Amino acid sequence: MKILHTSDWHLGMKLNDIDRLPECEYALEYLTKFAEKEQVDMVVIAGDIYDSFIPSSDAENLFFETVKKFSRNGKCAVVVISGNHDEPKRLMTANVFAKEFNIFIVGDMNPVSLPTKKFENINATESGSGYIKFKTSKNENVVVACLPYPSYYRYKEMRKDGVTFQEDVKKWFTPAQEQFNSDSINIVVSHLFTYPHEPSDEDRAEVNQISSAYPFVDRRVFSEHSTYTALGHIHKYMQVSKRRNVYYCGSLIHKYPQETSDSPSAILVELEPSSIKSFNPIVIPNLKTIEEIEVKNLEDIEEIAKNKPNSYLQFCVTNFSLSQIYYEIELRKKYKNITAIKIKRQARVSGEREVFVKGNLTDKQILEKFAKTVYGETLKPKTVNLFLELMAEVQNETL
Numbered sequence: 001m002k003i004l005h006t007s008d009w010h011l012g013m014k015l016n017d018i019d020r021l022p023e024c025e026y027a028l029e030y031l032t033k034f035a036e037k038e039q040v041d042m043v044v045i046a047g048d049i050y051d052s053f054i055p056s057s058d059a060e061n062l063f064f065e066t067v068k069k070f071s072r073n074g075k076c077a078v079v080v081i082s083g084n085h086d087e088p089k090r091l092m093t094a095n096v097f098a099k100e101f102n103i104f105i106v107g108d109m110n111p112v113s114l115p116t117k118k119f120e121n122i123n124a125t126e127s128g129s130g131y132i133k134f135k136t137s138k139n140e141n142v143v144v145a146c147l148p149y150p151s152y153y154r155y156k157e158m159r160k161d162g163v164t165f166q167e168d169v170k171k172w173f174t175p176a177q178e179q180f181n182s183d184s185i186n187i188v189v190s191h192l193f194t195y196p197h198e199p200s201d202e203d204r205a206e207v208n209q210i211s212s213a214y215p216f217v218d219r220r221v222f223s224e225h226s227t228y229t230a231l232g233h234i235h236k237y238m239q240v241s242k243r244r245n246v247y248y249c250g251s252l253i254h255k256y257p258q259e260t261s262d263s264p265s266a267i268l269v270e271l272e273p274s275s276i277k278s279f280n281p282i283v284i285p286n287l288k289t290i291e292e293i294e295v296k297n298l299e300d301i302e303e304i305a306k307n308k309p310n311s312y313l314q315f316c317v318t319n320f321s322l323s324q325i326y327y328e329i330e331l332r333k334k335y336k337n338i339t340a341i342k343i344k345r346q347a348r349v350s351g352e353r354e355v356f357v358k359g360n361l362t363d364k365q366i367l368e369k370f371a372k373t374v375y376g377e378t379l380k381p382k383t384v385n386l387f388l389e390l391m392a393e394v395q396n397e398t399l
């Protein structure tokens with residue numbers, strides 16, 4: 001069977017007050033056409049459908065339209081889980097209608113209700129705590145284990161002393177992963193942090209300790225009997241485990257300049273019981289790109305911003321004087337495609353790093369030191385006095 005793995009749509013995401021929904025629409029248009037052309041049997045969406053708990057009606061509309069297109073009147077099953085950005089209950093309300101399109105939205109560990117009608121290609125046959133079983137027209141048995149974004153709050157559990165997050169996630173996975181059979185196609189869908197290295201025994205204790213503060217798990221939580229594990233949460237295409245076939249597919253649209261236009265953001269896999277028949281990372285074309293550009297002077301920015309209206313631009317300026325601050329504000333106002341102007345620190349240019357300790361320094365000395373290290377400048381007495389006046393005012397207010 002053919003499966004399309006997509007994740008982290010973040011519908012409703014904004015950048016510099018620019019609504020990125022048209023970009024999502026463009027990418028999803030491509031992805032739905034692709035899924036139709038490939039005649040995929042199942043689409044899994046590994047969480048973070050929306051960017052916020054209360055999405056706009058436009059964002060919801062795009063989600064509903066898209067999953068409906070994916071379903072091709074029920075020919076393709078669509079399995080959606082909630083991510084940390086989604087409000088699980090709100091996401092699941094659509095299940096009342098969704099199941100009649102072969103669409104299943106999983107936001108908690110309760111069994112989803114099954115459709116009342118039969119579809120020609122793939123049908124849900126059973127559901128339980130964290131899993132849905134399907135049967136295809138080619139008589140393939142499919143088990144999908146779903147673990148929506150795991151958190152103690154969402155799973156209504158308390159963290160116990162001496163029990164790691166790793167152990168709890170493994171426990172939450174158990175009822176579903178126990179359903180895996182050697183003759184079925186076993187799929188895991190989740191939204192969490194994991195990493196591609198197996199910690200050594202030495203490191204393990206440390207990893208467990210850190211993971212009690214930061215919710216991440218290592219790949220031992222994923223069943224060895226899983227044919228394919230579809231993850232969301234990290235916005236970058238990544239192979240976590242080759243042996244266990246654990247993958248992050250990447251986000252729908254780019255969020256960071258490191259993601260180049262040719263990085264994959266979806267995965268098409270063809271699965272057989274206990275093996276992958278074919279594996280294809282998909283590069284989804286983006287309507288806009290994110291670029292990081294280094295310039296010498298602030299004056300160089302305007303020309304670039306004018307010529308690249310379809311890119312989000314993050315500038316890094318080498319020479320910057322504090323007196324140019326108003327010019328910078330004006331530039332940002334005029335060109336909405338400028339998403340950041342960072343100043344390359346003088347200390348970093350010369351390769352030095354200075355540790356800044358307040359110690360017994362006065363406010364005046366701190367300001368002068370700051371200006372010197374960050375901007376390489378000596379401030380005019382007028383600027384220093386203005387700063388001190390403001391500081392005095394703030395201190396008076398907070399007393």
Ligand SMILES: [Mn+2]
Pocket residue numbers: 048083084085191232233234
């Ligand atoms: Mn996430």
